Amino acid sequence: xxxxxxxxxxxxxxxxxxxxxxxxxxxxxxxxxxxxxxxxxxxxxxxxxxxxxxxxxxxxxxxxxxxxxxxxxxxxxxxxxxxxxxxxxxxxxxxxxxxxxxxxxxxxxxxxxxxxxxxxxxxxxxxxxxxxxxxxxxxxxxxxxxxxxxxxxxxxxxxxxxxxxxxxxxxxxxxxxxxxxxxxxxxxxxxxxxxxxxxxxxxxxxxxxxxxxxxxxxxxxxxxxxxxxxxxxxxxxxxxxxxxxxxxxxxxxxxxxxxxxxxxxxxxxxxxxxxxxxxxxxxxxxxxxxxxxxxxxxxxxxxxxxxxxxxxxxxxxxxxxxxxxxxxxxxxxxxxxxxxxxxxxxxxxxxxxxxxxxxxxxxxxxxxxxxxxxxxxxxxxxxxxxxxxxxxxxxxxxxxxxxxxxxxxxxxxxxxxxxxxxxxxxxxxxxxxxxxxxxxxxxxxxxxxxxxxxxxxxxxxxxxxxxxxxx
RNA sequence: GGCGCCGUAGCCAAGUGGUAAGGCAGAGGUCUGCAAAACCUCCAUCCCCGGUUCGAAUCCGGGCGGCGCCUCCA
Numbered sequence: 001x002x003x004x005x006x007x008x009x010x011x012x013x014x015x016x017x018x019x020x021x022x023x024x025x026x027x028x029x030x031x032x033x034x035x036x037x038x039x040x041x042x043x044x045x046x047x048x049x050x051x052x053x054x055x056x057x058x059x060x061x062x063x064x065x066x067x068x069x070x071x072x073x074x075x076x077x078x079x080x081x082x083x084x085x086x087x088x089x090x091x092x093x094x095x096x097x098x099x100x101x102x103x104x105x106x107x108x109x110x111x112x113x114x115x116x117x118x119x120x121x122x123x124x125x126x127x128x129x130x131x132x133x134x135x136x137x138x139x140x141x142x143x144x145x146x147x148x149x150x151x152x153x154x155x156x157x158x159x160x161x162x163x164x165x166x167x168x169x170x171x172x173x174x175x176x177x178x179x180x181x182x183x184x185x186x187x188x189x190x191x192x193x194x195x196x197x198x199x200x201x202x203x204x205x206x207x208x209x210x211x212x213x214x215x216x217x218x219x220x221x222x223x224x225x226x227x228x229x230x231x232x233x234x235x236x237x238x239x240x241x242x243x244x245x246x247x248x249x250x251x252x253x254x255x256x257x258x259x260x261x262x263x264x265x266x267x268x269x270x271x272x273x274x275x276x277x278x279x280x281x282x283x284x285x286x287x288x289x290x291x292x293x294x295x296x297x298x299x300x301x302x303x304x305x306x307x308x309x310x311x312x313x314x315x316x317x318x319x320x321x322x323x324x325x326x327x328x329x330x331x332x333x334x335x336x337x338x339x340x341x342x343x344x345x346x347x348x349x350x351x352x353x354x355x356x357x358x359x360x361x362x363x364x365x366x367x368x369x370x371x372x373x374x375x376x377x378x379x380x381x382x383x384x385x386x387x388x389x390x391x392x393x394x395x396x397x398x399x400x401x402x403x404x405x406x407x408x409x410x411x412x413x414x415x416x417x418x419x420x421x422x423x424x425x426x427x428x429x430x431x432x433x434x435x436x437x438x439x440x441x442x443x444x445x446x447x448x449x450x451x452x453x454x455x456x457x458x459x460x461x462x463x464x465x466x467x468x469x470x471x
Numbered sequence: 472g473g474c475g476c477c478g479u480a481g482c483c484a485a486g487u488g489g490u491a492a493g494g495c496a497g498a499g500g501u502c503u504g505c506a507a508a509a510c511c512u513c514c515a516u517c518c519c520c521g522g523u524u525c526g527a528a529u530c531c532g533g534g535c536g537g538c539g540c541c542u543c544c545a
Contacts, residue, residue, distance in 0.1 A: 009475095027545075035545085042545040073543080159474065159541065207543085230545030231476090237544090260545070261476085261538095268538070271545095300494080301484070306477075306538065313483055316495040320483095323494080326508065357485085366485050369493035376493095376510085383502090383510055442504055449506075460507050467508095 001057040003226075004304060004361050006234060006257035007156055011361055014057075016225045017255060021060040022053050025215040025254070026108070027229035027237070030068040031092035032077045036278035037294070037309065038263040038271035040103060042230045044295060045260040045303040045362075047105045049228065051405040052358045063108040064218045066211060067093050070115050070204055075193055085194055086115065099281040102291040103298075104407040110218050114210040115194075122213040123205050124198035127185050129248040131200070137178065141188030143200060147181045150243050156257060157235035183240050185209050208240040212253070216245060227254035231261055260303045266310045284314070292411035293318040299364045299406065325412055326469070327375050328399055330382050333464065334392035340381045343391045347398050350374035354402055364406070371402050416470055420456040430466060433459075 003014040016022045026046045029035050035043075046065075053059045068074070069089035078088035093113070100107075112119050127143060130136050135149045147153050177183075184206040189195045195202045215224055222245055229238060238257065245253035262270050265277050284294050297317035301307040350370055357366035378395050381387040387395070403409040419426055429448055436444040449459050456471045 029545080030543090039545045045545095071543090157474090157540080228545095232540070232544050235540065236542085262545075264538070270539075297483090304476090305484090308483090308538095310482090313495090316483055319496090320494050323508095330509080363485070365483095365494095366492075369485060372493050379509055380511090437504080440504075446505070458507070461503075461505090462508080463503090469508095 001053070001359050002361050003256055003258065005255075006259050007255075012256070014226075014256060016059055017223065018220075019060075020058075021062055022226060023219040023224045024050070024053075024061065024063050024226040024228060025211065025219060025224055026063065026065045026227075027211060027233055028065040028067050028111070029092070029096055030071060030073060031089040031096065032071075032073040034092060034095045034280050034282075035099060036271055036280050037284065037298070038278070039230075040099065040281065041263040041298050041307060042228075042260040043100065043105055044103060044298045046228045046258070047103075047407070048299055048303070048364055048405065049226075049258060049362055050106060050108075051407065052362050055401075055404045056355045056358045061109070062219060064110040064112065064215060065108040066214055067096070067111065067113045068207070068210065069093070069113045070194060071207055089113070089115075102281055102285075102411075103295050104291075104411045106407075112214045112218060114205060114214070119210065119214050119217065120196050120205065121198050122217040123209045124186075124196075124200050126209065126213045126216075126244060126248045127200045130185065130244065133247060133250075135243075135247040136185060139177065141201075142184050142203065143186040144177055144182045145185050145240070145243060145247070147179055147183075147243070150247055152246070153181070153243055154239060156242055157239045159235060159239075183208060183236065185244070208237055209244055211237075212241045212244040212248070215241075215253075216249070221251065222246075222249060223252040223255045225254070226256040226258050228258040229260070231259045234259060261306045263298075264306050264308045266308065268308065271309070279309070287311070287314075289314050289318060290321075290412065290415050292408050292415055293321050295411060296321050296406075296408050299408075300368065302365055303362060321408060321412060324371070324375065324399070324409065325416075327379055328396065328409065329467070329469065331378065331387075331392045331396050331399075333467070334382060334387050334389060335464075336385060337381075337388035337391065338386055339388050340384075340386040340391055343381065343387070344394065346374070346377065347394055351398060351401065358405060367402070367405075371399070371406075374398065419468075420470065421452075426452075426457070426468065430459075430468065434466065437461075 001014045002011050004011045029039060050061050050063050053061050067089070070085065074085060074089055078085045081088055127136065130145065135146055136143050137146055186200055186203045186209070187206050189202070189204050194204055196204060215227070216222055227238065242253045265271050269277060271278055281291065281294065285291060293314065294317070297314055298307070300317060350373065353370040354367045357363045357370060378387070399409065429452060433445050433448040436448070452459060452468070453471065457468050458471050460467050460469070
């Protein structure tokens with residue numbers, strides 16, 4: 001398994017450091033609003049990584065994804081809504097789980113909330129450890145990390161001190177810090193805002209501390225194997241996570257850093273809540289597209305390249321997925337076949353190709369190429385009536401094997417489980433049309449076909465009979 | 472101002488030194504009552520200019536264009 005590592009800016013061989021279990025942490029959502037498809041691009045990419053590690057590389061996975069349920073935004077929004085913070089953020093955690101299920105994300109082994117008591121305690125303990133090692137100072141009631149005490153600071157983002165300080169956009173109002181790069185660990189809170197005192201005095205966690213503390217708490221001592229997130233987290237979030245974890249423990253935090261590029265809007269701008277140009281999963285579904293197709297679109301561009309979202313590519317994803325589903329349907333209906341020379345070897349080669357592509361830094365687009373090449377040959381073998389029932393089953397097993405990682409057919413099957421009109425009515429209409437065609441009453445046959453199409457059902461006639469499928 | 476990524480056919484997208492995967496759309500053909508699906512055929516020399524090399528989309532240099540980070544952000 002080869003994996004690009006932001007730390008080294010290179011592709012490296014990946015093997016978990018302990019046992020055969022990959023210990024991975026992925027930064028999750030700040031739950032003050034519903035996640036948008038840009039957020040989910042990252043989560044889907046992490047899901048593909050996780051599935052590749054499990055089903056291709058053969059490792060077990062212990063995957064942690066957090067919910068940030070305390071920060072300025074969650075506090076402000078819950079105030080506005082007049083709902084207790086915990087209840088307010090719970091709503092968006094539920095919404096996230098709904099969207100994650102729609103996109104077929106495998107549930108991580110742990111999904112901690114920052115404000116769970118044990119996690120807050122772990123943060124407080126880490127800050128205390130940082131204090132003992134001389135990395136902190138207090139100012140205006142808050143506790144800060146003093147960057148100058150950690151010479152290695154900046155190794156991930158590769159920003160030098162001068163570059164940061166001279167940056168034109170440093171907020172000059174934050175003069176309570178000794179150094180522009182210093183960041184808050186534990187934040188003094190005004191009256192009426194959530195506050196905890198677990199050993200380092202009253203306050204609430206700064207943004208970065210939860211991830212360092214929860215990762216080590218749930219995954220065990222560092223270094224963990226892989227830390228994941230969107231590229232925008234490289235600095236300052238991940239850089240600061242490293243500073244906290246390594247400052248507190250003296251041990252490296254994470255061996256690999258896996259960063260997913262942004263999803264851009266059609267106009268080329270980053271999709272983000274602060275820019276207000278966001279689409280949620282629901283928005284996509286309301287336009288008539290399926291979640292399976294959205295997942296397909298999100299995985300069809302390599303995770304380290306920007307993905308520009310458009311309705312045209314959304315439609316292309318629908319069509320590509322339909323092609324796979326049609327082939328799967330045909331394979332299921334194969335009844336005869338004399339046997340296809342070399343078919344078994346062909347399947348093995350396709351499977352190897354698929355796995356090899358994924359093993360090369362999770363090259364999903366390349367792996368999809370392997371699927372479609374095999375697919376065309378399968379269709380040809382069905383056309384030629386050479387494919388045996390056994391070979392058809394083996395081919396279906398190939399697709400299902402691919403889908404253990406791609407996770408897209410399983411979604412589509414669930415979406416299409418029930419016909420869009422009652423089965424009995426559909427059966428009657430199909431029977432009536434078969435009779436009409438038998439009588440060569442094509443006008444009536446076409447009328448039924450057109451009527452069904454307007455209700456979302458497409459009919460296809462062949463020598464073997466008529467099949468229906470969703471439009 | 473600093474750092475970094477990217478630029479492959481109408482659209483989407485792999486490939487990172489050995490002579491351009493795949494998907495969508497399009498054209499022609501086969502099959503079909505028709506339609507659809509499927510199959511076959513066709514459809515790019517890789518932003519531009521130099522350089523290195525027997526050989527470059529792939530390496531180096533210089534342009535042009537797009538995006539990101541340096542501030543909350545997946």
